[in-house]
Every structure is written in structure tokens, then in C-alpha cells.
Amino acid sequence: MYPTHLRPRFGSVFMRETKILEIIRNRISSAGDDAAIIPFHNSHLILTTDMLHRTSDFPAGVSPFAIGWRSVAVSLSDLAAMGATPLGVLLALGDPKLEEGFVTGVLEGAMACCESVETRLIGGDIDRHQELTLVSTGIGEAKQPIRRAGAHTGEFVCVTGELGRTQAALALYVRGETKQADTLFQFSPRVDWGRNLAGIATSMIDISDGLAHSLHLLAKEGSVGFAIDEKRLPFLSEMDQLFLPLERSERIIFGGEDYELLFTLPQHLLRNDNSCPCYTVIGQVTETEVLLDGRKLPDKGYEH
Amino acid sequence: MYPTHLRPRFGSVFMRETKILEIIRNRISSAGDDAAIIPFHNSHLILTTDMLHRTSDFPAGVSPFAIGWRSVAVSLSDLAAMGATPLGVLLALGDPKLEEGFVTGVLEGAMACCESVETRLIGGDIDRHQELTLVSTGIGEAKQPIRRAGAHTGEFVCVTGELGRTQAALALYVRGETKQADTLFQFSPRVDWGRNLAGIATSMIDISDGLAHSLHLLAKEGSVGFAIDEKRLPFLSEMDQLFLPLERSERIIFGGEDYELLFTLPQHLLRNDNSCPCYTVIGQVTETEVLLDGRKLPDKGYEH
Numbered sequence: 358m359y360p361t362h363l364r365p366r367f368g369s370v371f372m373r374e375t376k377i378l379e380i381i382r383n384r385i386s387s388a389g390d391d392a393a394i395i396p397f398h399n400s401h402l403i404l405t406t407d408m409l410h411r412t413s414d415f416p417a418g419v420s421p422f423a424i425g426w427r428s429v430a431v432s433l434s435d436l437a438a439m440g441a442t443p444l445g446v447l448l449a450l451g452d453p454k455l456e457e458g459f460v461t462g463v464l465e466g467a468m469a470c471c472e473s474v475e476t477r478l479i480g481g482d483i484d485r486h487q488e489l490t491l492v493s494t495g496i497g498e499a500k501q502p503i504r505r506a507g508a509h510t511g512e513f514v515c516v517t518g519e520l521g522r523t524q525a526a527l528a529l530y531v532r533g534e535t536k537q538a539d540t541l542f543q544f545s546p547r548v549d550w551g552r553n554l555a556g557i558a559t560s561m562i563d564i565s566d567g568l569a570h571s572l573h574l575l576a577k578e579g580s581v582g583f584a585i586d587e588k589r590l591p592f593l594s595e596m597d598q599l600f601l602p603l604e605r606s607e608r609i610i611f612g613g614e615d616y617e618l619l620f621t622l623p624q625h626l627l628r629n630d631n632s633c634p635c636y637t638v639i640g641q642v643t644e645t646e647v648l649l650d651g652r653k654l655p656d657k658g659y660e661h
Numbered sequence: 662m663y664p665t666h667l668r669p670r671f672g673s674v675f676m677r678e679t680k681i682l683e684i685i686r687n688r689i690s691s692a693g694d695d696a697a698i699i700p701f702h703n704s705h706l707i708l709t710t711d712m713l714h715r716t717s718d719f720p721a722g723v724s725p726f727a728i729g730w731r732s733v734a735v736s737l738s739d740l741a742a743m744g745a746t747p748l749g750v751l752l753a754l755g756d757p758k759l760e761e762g763f764v765t766g767v768l769e770g771a772m773a774c775c776e777s778v779e780t781r782l783i784g785g786d787i788d789r790h791q792e793l794t795l796v797s798t799g800i801g802e803a804k805q806p807i808r809r810a811g812a813h814t815g816e817f818v819c820v821t822g823e824l825g826r827t828q829a830a831l832a833l834y835v836r837g838e839t840k841q842a843d844t845l846f847q848f849s850p851r852v853d854w855g856r857n858l859a860g861i862a863t864s865m866i867d868i869s870d871g872l873a874h875s876l877h878l879l880a881k882e883g884s885v886g887f888a889i890d891e892k893r894l895p896f897l898s899e900m901d902q903l904f905l906p907l908e909r910s911e912r913i914i915f916g917g918e919d920y921e922l923l924f925t926l927p928q929h930l931l932r933n934d935n936s937c938p939c940y941t942v943i944g945q946v947t948e949t950e951v952l953l954d955g956r957k958l959p960d961k962g963y964e965h
Contacts, residue, residue, distance in 0.1 A: 393784035395748055395800075398702040406798055408753040408786045444699055449712040449796045480697035482712045482796075492753045492786075492796035494710055496699075 390505050390578075391438040391563055392495070403497040405435035411489035416527055418535040419542060421462025424491065426470040426543040428463075431565065432495030433474055434544075434616045437551030438563035439504075441497030443476035448493050451486025463491070466543070474548040499555065505578035507560035508621035514583050514640040515558075516619050517547050520568060521596040521605070523614040528599045541595070547618045550635070554620060561620035566613045572647050573656040575619060584648045585640035610649070611657060693882050694809050695742040695867055696799070707801040709739035715793035720831055722839040723846060725766025728795065730774040730847040732767075735869065736799030737778055738848075738920040741855030742867035743808075745801030747780035752797050755790025767795070770847070778852040803859065809882035811864035812925035818887050818944040819862075820923050821851050824872060825900040825909070827918040832903045845899070851922045854939070858924060865924035870917045876951050877960040879923060888952045889944035914953070915961060 392405035409415070409428050429446050436443050448467050450460065460483070468478050522541050529538035547563075554561065560579050564571045568590075572583050587606065596605045621642055647654045696709035713719070713732050733750050740747050752771050754764065764787070772782045826845050833842035851867075858865065864883050868875045872894075876887050891910065900909045925946055951958045 393749065393751065395783065397748070397802075398704070400702070402706070402748070402800070404749065404751055404784060404798075404800060406751040406753050406784065406786050406796070408755055408788045408790075408794070408796065410755065410788070410790060412791065413789070444701070444706070445697065445708065447697065447708055447710040447798060449710050451712055451714065451794065479699065480708060480710065482710050484712045484714070485717070486712075486714060486794070487716065487792045488790070490712070490755070490790070490794055492710070492712065494708075494751060494798040496706070496708060496800065498701075 391435040392441070394439070394502050401499050401502050403436055403439045403441040403499050403502060404494070405432050406492060406494040407431045407435070408490065408492045410491070415489065416530040418530045418533065418538065420535070420539050421459050422466035422469070423539040423542050424489075425463035425466025425468075428491035428493045429467045429470040429478070430544055430546045430616065432493040433470065433476070433546035433548055434563045434565065436495045436497040437546050437548045438561050438618055439497070439499055439502045440551050440555035440558070440561065441499040441502065442552055443471075443474060443495060443497045443548060445477055445479035446471050446493055446495050448478060448481040448491065449484070450481065451484045451488075451490040453485065453487060453489070455483070455485060467493075470543070470546070474546055501555045503551070503555055503558050503561040503620070505560055505562050505575055506580070508575065508579040508581045508642045509559060509623070510581060510642050510644050512559060512621045512623050512642040513627055513638045514585065514619070514642060515622050515636045515638050516564070516568075516591065516617050517550050517636045518617045519591045519593040520564075520609045520615050520617060521593040521612065522616075524608040524612040525593055525595040525599055544616050546616065551618055554618070557626055558620040558622055561618055564615040564617050564619055567611045568609065568615070568619070569611050569647075569654050570656055571619050572654065575621075576647050579621075582643040582645040582647055583640055584643050584651075585654065587650050589637060589639045591637045610654070693878065695739040696745070698743070698806050705803050705806050707740055707743045707745040707803050707806060708798070709736050710796060710798040711735045711739070712794065712796045714795070719793065720834040722834045722837065722842065724839070724843050725763050726770035726773070727843040727847050728793075729767035729770025732795035732797045733771045733774040733782070734848055734850045734920065736797040737774065737780070737850035737852055738867045738869065740799045740801040741850050741852045742865050742922055743801070743803055743806045744855050744859035744862070744865065745803040745806065746856055747775075747778055747799060747801045747852060749781055749783035750775050750797055750799050752782060752785040752795065753788070754785065755788045755792075755794040757789065757791060757793070759787070759789060771797075774847070774850070778850055805859045807855070807859055807862050807865040807924070809864055809866050809879055810884070812879065812883040812885045812946045813863060813927070814885060814946050814948050816863060816925045816927050816946040817931055817942045818889065818923070818946060819926050819940045819942050820868070820872075820895065820921050821854050821940045822921045823895045823897045824868075824913045824919050824921060825897040825916065826920075828912040828916040829897055829899040829903055848920050850920065855922055858922070861930055862924040862926055865922055868919040868921050868923055871915045872913065872919070872923070873915050873951075873958050874960055875923050876958065879925075880951050883925075886947040886949040886951055887944055888947050888955075889958065891954050893941060893943045895941040914958070
């Protein structure tokens, strides 16, 4: 039986209201991960698909190039979170107008994002649609996929890069500073870091719906808890200019879509670890509960 | 360089109005096929993605089960057209309401279709969306992928099964005979036949947008022509009950979405060929032009 996964995106709020997720997990999935795994030729194929659309994923002012880039980047981030090497990306695009300039801009962004991690846009589908809709599918290979389950008590909890990128971008779009916003919105999927962490990280997830929710998912799948230190959380310098300290923390912890990698690491590997040059230890794996500075961290996302 | 493909679905009309398809083919694709090909471990991965949505793909009266089945079947049909063995399917589902009964019906249909060809629904994405939208991605393996290019003058042109299935289903939905319509709408992807034709058929495509358009695509990619005999076209018996002879022919030739396999076969292989028990020779490969009973066959789809 394949380890499989059907993951709701942006769906945590309504998914709690229904039993759909439970049904999906009982019928399709034996374990939750960022992508599905198919054992293949002494290795593993890693597959993931993500649906983005105008209303909930693309703020006013975002460029076609940034739309295409980000649509592909979210799937590449899922592959990164499994420690996979991308083999290619497919992109389905639906749009009411399908204007030439817009479509080519989206495709150029998608191709550029693929090239940034040494993979290619290999195919897709284009159709008229009432609302701009992009569905990207990433396929990769991993000899040793990194799962969400696998953390042990006492290990370090780590995060790549800096948090707050998408929250900062959204604020900049509102201000009309679209160029700077686009730069932040077009995040770099952490493919190299993910791949380098294979065989080193004991569990991993990408932060696609807030640090708090990702910590809870990782804790649940690994049957562990986390003790996180708020002062250790790395955040983007722009966040300090854009938000007051309280709101900044709220957005970093509960704000969605940072697409950094959150992973656990045995303590003895920390000292001489050159696998991933840019990560921060933010806490420790415990037996149960997700705590921030000793208080229970709610499993909620930011209402954006 | 990968042989790649970005294929417009239901897009032939508007695609002629713009240069998008040309741009896509120049930038992304080196050859048109039903799916993308990635050489992998002495074999080939075959990948395809298809976007369907309420307005253009799901008539009033269609059941959730049939919606899920068909969404997956269109991608499995693309894999079949490459002679691939499916490894799994991903399904992204967007819907305004996401009611439990509806979503589970769709997923059950999708799973049943996968099981009918001995593969599995391995993952996906679920999201709220203004319009019902389903994007399925099929992944398969083929030692010898069958391409659209490859036909030679003098070979036979063949089609699997019977034509008119979707046209008959649409007419039955209009009449309110939804149960019989669903049965026709849930077509069987020709996975077994496609796989059996690997190494035998010289070129192949699935009929996803009308026989006429598929013949033109196959002729163009193979740099050949076809001479088709109308009287040889196999059609579903329901078509005779639902349409007058002239409209029946129009719908069979230009009506979209039969999802039968259209392929070319060397003459010497015909006599003792048990690879595909249910196909019909409908014509012959020529040097140039697509002719039906000696007259030029227009490259147009049925306006549905």
C-alpha cells in the first residue's frame, strides 16, 4: 500500500467544520505528508498538486510573472519538504480572458521558478474559467523521503530562512508598493536545503499555512510535542518596518504561507552540520503539547 | 531536452484566435503529445494534467460520482494514449460549498475509476472555489511511449470502441434520463488497450476534442494525411435513437470527448493482431491532407 496523502490547502478552518478531511484520510491516506510517495525502481517518486486562485491567493497588484512563479513554487516547496529532487512541473491555467500578455507573463514566471531550482515546466493545460485558477503539480525523486513523522524527544526544532515574507508582501501590495511586494511574493522554494537535509532531518514540513499550524501538524504526525522560544524566531527585517511588535509576532506565528522548511534535527548533528547553511534552532522536541514560551500554542491560522 | 507538451483542452477555438498556443509550443514544447515524457531509470515517466469545470464540462443532472469518475478518466485516457501503465492519480477539487455528500461522492467516483484500471488516487488538494473545478494529474510509466508522430503512408487508421458516447450522454441529460446518461458519461479509459498497442501502433492520440480535430492533430504531428471512410466509423447504438442520421454523423465526426484511442497500424500487423480486441479500421494513412470520403475534412470542433 502506498503511503498517500490528500492535503487541504487553506482549508484548515472549514475542514474542521466538516468530516471530509477525516473521510479522505480514512479512505485515501494512511499518513499525512506534504506529498504522495510512490516506491519506484529502488527509489521513490514524490508527487504533489496545489490549487491557487484569484480570490484567496493573489492580492490586487500582483504581476502575472509573480503569479506564475508562486503557483509553481508552492508545489516545489512541497517537494523540498520531502527532501526530493524535482523532475518536472505541470501547470493547469484557467482564466476568464486568457489575454496573450497575461498568459505569457504567467508562463514566464512559472518557467523562471522551475529554472531557479534546475527543473522544467514540462506540460499543462489551458482553459477558460470564471476565476483565475492555477493548479501546479510537482514530481520529484527521493531516495530517502523525509516524512512528517519521525521526530524524537530531545531533538532540536529548526526553521530555514526568515518568517513573515508573505505577510510583508501582502502589506506592501496594500500600500501599492507592488514591485517590492512581488519580490517577496516570489519566494524561493527551499529545494537545495530540503535535499541536503535528507538523512539528517528526522521529520520535515513546509510552512504553508502558518508556523503554529505547521508545528501542530508535525507534532501530530510524529506523536510528539514542541517547546518553542518566541525570541528565537527569525523574521524578515521588513516585518519590523511594516507592523507594530505585537501584530508582527501574531503574523509571524499564525500568518500563513512562509514556505520555509520546519524540521527536527538530532542534537549531535547540529554542531558540525553544514547541510543547510541558513537555519535557526527555534525550540526542542518534547513528549506532548505544542508550547510557545511555556504556554499552549493554539492551532489556528491567521484570517487573511 | 525533454519531449514536452502543453496541451489546450476545449481550447481549439479560442486558441486559434490568439498566439498563446504557438508561444507555448515554442517555449515549452518540442513536440505535441497527449502527455509529457521524462526519461527515467531506463524507462519513461508519463505525466498529464487536465482541468475540468462546471460551466463547460459538467451538464446539469450529472451525479457527483460521475463527476469524480470522469475527472480522473480524462487523465487516465491521456496515459492510455501514450501506451503507459498508470502509477497513480492526483486530484485537486475546488467547489463553492464543499458539502460532505458531494465531496465524498466525487472522491468515490474518482477512486472507483482509478481502481477500474488497477491504479490509485494517491493525493490531491481541496479548496473553496467560485465554480466547481477539478484538476486531475495522471502519472504513468511506459518503456516505449507511443507518440503522436510516427505514422507511415499506407498504414491503417484505427479507432477503439464506439464513437458518440459523450454526445449521447449530453442528449440524455437534457431529456432528464440522468441514470443512463451517467453510465455513458463515466467512460472507461482505454488503459489496457493502449498498453497492449505499445510496440504495435506507430502513432496514437485519444479523441478528446472530436474525431476530426484528433485526426488533424495526428496528421500534423506525423507529417502525413489520412483518407477516412465515413461508412466504417463505428458508433454507439444509442446515437441512432437520439439523433437523425445527418446530425448523428455531424456529432460523431465533430463532437468532442469520445476518449477512444485513434491510432495507426502497419498493414501486416492487422491480420493476426490480438493486441486490442475491439478496434475498427476507419481508413488509411496518406501523404497529405485529411479526407473524409474523398473530401477535405475541416479541422473544427462541435460547438457544445
